[in-house]
Amino acid sequence: MSFLTKEELTELKNQVNIADLISQYVSLVKSGKNYLGLCPFHGEKTPSFNVNAEKGFYHCFGCGKSGDAIDFIKDYKQVGFVDAVKDVADFAGITLNIENNGVEEKDNPNALLYDINNQAARLYHIVLTSTEIGEQARLYLEKRGITSEIIKQFNIGLAPDENDFIFENLAGKFDETVQANSGLFNFSSNKVFDAFQNRIMFPLKNEYGHVVGFSGRKWQEGDTSKAKYINTSATSIFDKSYELYNLDKAKPTISKTREVYLMEGFMDVIAAHKAGIFNVVATMGTALTDKHVKRLRKIAKNYVLIYDGDNAGQNAIYKAIDLIGESKTQIVRVPEGLDPDDYSKKYSLEALANLMENGRIQPTEFLIDYLKPENLSNLQNQLDFIEQMAPVIARVPSITAQDAFIRKLVEILPDFEYNQVEQSVNLKRENVLKSRAETGNFEESFGNFDEEQFSNYPDPGFISGEHEYYESFPLHQQEVIAPVRPQPNLSRSERAEEQLLNRMIYHQNVLQKFADDETFRFVHQRYQNLFEKIILEAMSFDEIDPSHFGTSLDAEEKNLFYQILSLDLPEETSSQELEDLVVVFAKEMEQIKFSELQKQLENAQKLGNKKRELELTIQIINQKKKI
Numbered sequence: 001m002s003f004l005t006k007e008e009l010t011e012l013k014n015q016v017n018i019a020d021l022i023s024q025y026v027s028l029v030k031s032g033k034n035y036l037g038l039c040p041f042h043g044e045k046t047p048s049f050n051v052n053a054e055k056g057f058y059h060c061f062g063c064g065k066s067g068d069a070i071d072f073i074k075d076y077k078q079v080g081f082v083d084a085v086k087d088v089a090d091f092a093g094i095t096l097n098i099e100n101n102g103v104e105e106k107d108n109p110n111a112l113l114y115d116i117n118n119q120a121a122r123l124y125h126i127v128l129t130s131t132e133i134g135e136q137a138r139l140y141l142e143k144r145g146i147t148s149e150i151i152k153q154f155n156i157g158l159a160p161d162e163n164d165f166i167f168e169n170l171a172g173k174f175d176e177t178v179q180a181n182s183g184l185f186n187f188s189s190n191k192v193f194d195a196f197q198n199r200i201m202f203p204l205k206n207e208y209g210h211v212v213g214f215s216g217r218k219w220q221e222g223d224t225s226k227a228k229y230i231n232t233s234a235t236s237i238f239d240k241s242y243e244l245y246n247l248d249k250a251k252p253t254i255s256k257t258r259e260v261y262l263m264e265g266f267m268d269v270i271a272a273h274k275a276g277i278f279n280v281v282a283t284m285g286t287a288l289t290d291k292h293v294k295r296l297r298k299i300a301k302n303y304v305l306i307y308d309g310d311n312a313g314q315n316a317i318y319k320a321i322d323l324i325g326e327s328k329t330q331i332v333r334v335p336e337g338l339d340p341d342d343y344s345k346k347y348s349l350e351a352l353a354n355l356m357e358n359g360r361i362q363p364t365e366f367l368i369d370y371l372k373p374e375n376l377s378n379l380q381n382q383l384d385f386i387e388q389m390a391p392v393i394a395r396v397p398s399i400t401a402q403d404a405f406i407r408k409l410v411e412i413l414p415d416f417e418y419n420q421v422e423q424s425v426n427l428k429r430e431n432v433l434k435s436r437a438e439t440g441n442f443e444e445s446f447g448n449f450d451e452e453q454f455s456n457y458p459d460p461g462f463i464s465g466e467h468e469y470y471e472s473f474p475l476h477q478q479e480v481i482a483p484v485r486p487q488p489n490l491s492r493s494e495r496a497e498e499q500l501l502n503r504m505i506y507h508q509n510v511l512q513k514f515a516d517d518e519t520f521r522f523v524h525q526r527y528q529n530l531f532e533k534i535i536l537e538a539m540s541f542d543e544i545d546p547s548h549f550g551t552s553l554d555a556e557e558k559n560l561f562y563q564i565l566s567l568d569l570p571e572e573t574s575s576q577e578l579e580d581l582v583v584v585f586a587k588e589m590e591q592i593k594f595s596e597l598q599k600q601l602e603n604a605q606k607l608g609n610k611k612r613e614l615e616l617t618i619q620i621i622n623q624k625k626k627i
Helices: 006-014 018-022 069-077 081-092 111-130 132-143 148-153 165-173 176-181 247-257 266-274 290-296 311-324 340-347 349-358 363-371 379-394 399-412 418-439 492-506 508-515 525-541 546-550 555-565 575-607 610-626
Strands: 028-031 034-037 049-052 057-060 157-159 185-188 191-194 199-205 211-217 229-231 259-263 280-282 302-305 329-332
Touching (some): 006 081, 006 546, 018 049, 018 057, 018 069, 057 546, 057 555, 069 081, 111 157, 111 165, 111 176, 111 199, 111 211, 132 148, 132 157, 132 199, 148 266, 165 176, 165 191, 176 185, 247 259, 247 280, 259 266, 266 280, 266 340, 266 349, 290 311, 311 329, 340 349, 363 379, 363 399, 379 399, 379 418, 399 418, 492 508, 492 525, 492 555, 525 546, 525 555, 546 555, 575 610
Parallel strands (some): 259 302, 302 329
Antiparallel strands (some): 028 034, 034 049, 049 057, 157 199, 185 191, 211 229
16 A cells, blocks of 8 residues: 655645534534534534534544544544545545555454455446346346436345355455355355345445445245345344444435434335435334434434335334334325335325425324224224323423314214313323423423414314324424533643643644753643653654644543644733643642642651651641642
8 A cells, every 4th residue: 555645644634624524424513613513423412522624623522532534534434544534535526546455454343344245245236237137137127217327326236146156256355254254155064155146135334334234135026035135144243223224325414404214115215315315214124123213313303204105114103103202203104005115106206205395294193093993983992092192192292283183183083072182181281291390301302393383273173084284394404503612520720731732732932942841740640641742743743733643642642632622722822821821730739749748747657757757747838838
């Protein structure tokens, strides 16, 4: 590999606006000179992730993660240095003469597993796009609306009807351990077989774009295998209860809109993509899990469920609402029992986009229809139905919305009037209010209904079963992040030391002044260590380039360094400021010496050393005068 020089790396970073780069993955808002957002490296509700576009670095005051543009890509996408450099260069539109020459980077323990899966995806794609059997499969896909452009965009491939196609092509490039752990092969009687044979191949990527596994779909009429889809078995990099199809492509849009569509199938996701809706993901042959939801909560606030219109799809919606929560969920019901892909083929891609954007309903309305008993002539069924729905309606914060849902419920109940259902809801409402008061949570956790949206809800006498009523939140709602700047819990002395180090980094004359003073030292060892390394950096390169210096530090030192860089100080400094800072932690140094002398005196008293006691007493008296 041909390495870039320090100057070339610095020039690359200088050409990238780090806030623009990071905003592809994190929702940022302007806060003074900097930008704030929710940290992508640890879960948080209050933003502590700070991006300084002017100086080209980020720092999280919550978890301490820090660095420059290249560091962010390395940490966020979990790739090596070279791949991160290439990614940043691509973002900047710069072509670099840099190659791996087949040498695998060591920073990622799963690099070889990613590599073997990536190479397998490339081979499958070549088979589909460049072979005779691939031509037949392309005709099959074309009939299903999958064009050559979509095949390219989603890197769709074909596993040929051979026992060891992938094994023969990749075995010599990877050792047996990597082969065994990749999920690409089955082992039996000292023989190795490809796990996927004669199937359309959908690469499954994690959010960073690494291929972590595959899902293979049967496509020929004569295929007698039972499973329509088979997935890669669980590996150290693939868990179908955690991964979401298309998250790598959807993540930038999800991060910006804070909204995600959840679907059941790959073809549904592709149909939505063709319709111009990009914040769409799908589970992979499994129900939505808590792992999926926890993963999405890092980037999404609102969830739109658009599952198949059959009974299985509706059951999945019911379970997903319970998992995600009513307040954050909306539902798009696909009519006529169709799935989204079938709907787009029957009516058009434009119709699918319109349905997804404008056909949303609230969970309460869905639940009224979903939980409605088949036999409503039975009085007990009606009572049970009311008992189920009353707490759901009571949790809706808007009284107007509650009224609308009560009216909708009364419409389908033959033996109950409005005031009877309202009484049941009121009883549950009291429980909800009592619960919130006890927990101190007076903010509604079940959703935000706009009173005006329900003010014109039709009177019961005018409601027809053919009408649908729903509330929708803005499609591209941006989460409002309060410009909070968390501060580490530091003593007065520690703050003074950090401020002085900041001045040394940005003012060469300040660094020189204290470097020349052999008696000077910081109170806390971590600041002294950083000070000494800063001096060495300045001696080697004549100046402190934060981007370069950060790469020479270990993780703890690096976080401390960027925390110091993040201090919001005036550009100019003065001799008086420096003297005041030194006085602050010089006093603490004298206090430390005083405490140490007291400990020594206690030890001397225990040992009965009268001479030492007298010496220490005199020293303590003199030391106390300095404090």
